[in-house]
Amino acid sequence: MTANIPATADFMQNVMQPTITIDGPTAVGNPATGxxxxxxxxxxxxxxxxxxxxxxxxxxxxxxxxxxxxxxxQKTCRDRKKENDIAVKKELDRSQAEVKSLKTQLVGCQMxxxxxxxYHRKHALVGLSVSTAASVKRFLDKRSRSxxxxxxxxxx
Numbered sequence: 001m002t003a004n005i006p007a008t009a010d011f012m013q014n015v016m017q018p019t020i021t022i023d024g025p026t027a028v029g030n031p032a033t034g035x036x037x038x039x040x041x042x043x044x045x046x047x048x049x050x051x052x053x054x055x056x057x058x059x060x061x062x063x064x065x066x067x068x069x070x071x072x073x074q075k076t077c078r079d080r081k082k083e084n085d086i087a088v089k090k091e092l093d094r095s096q097a098e099v100k101s102l103k104t105q106l107v108g109c110q111m112x113x114x115x116x117x118x119y120h121r122k123h124a125l126v127g128l129s130v131s132t133a134a135s136v137k138r139f140l141d142k143r144s145r146s147x148x149x150x151x152x153x154x155x156x
Contacts, residue, residue, distance in 0.1 A: 113143070 116136055125133040 113139070116140075117143070 116139060120136060120140060125136060128136060
């Protein structure tokens, strides 16, 4: 059976005094018929009040320690999230810079492809070294195959 004791200043002053607590209904039933259940009272000794007070303080201390522990865990989680967000932002910035660089290279490659095609139309492979001529030939073969595939896709 537990005692319903408030943790107030009055409680602190009156710890050693015995008290009565109600554990259950005060009056239930129909008073007209006389069917009334009387209140159930239990007298609590001063020793049990001390025990309750000690348990209450122990629980409060345990709760305080749990709150401190949880606060440390939450701070650690927030710090990790912050570090992770910084790392993700750095990676995003690096990736965006890489994309910008690759787009610039792509524009240059497109101009070079046009220049190689025009050179081949006018001079064929004359004046190119053997390795360069082989590279130009492979490039033009791939380009002509991709153009044929594009034409077939657009015809469908």
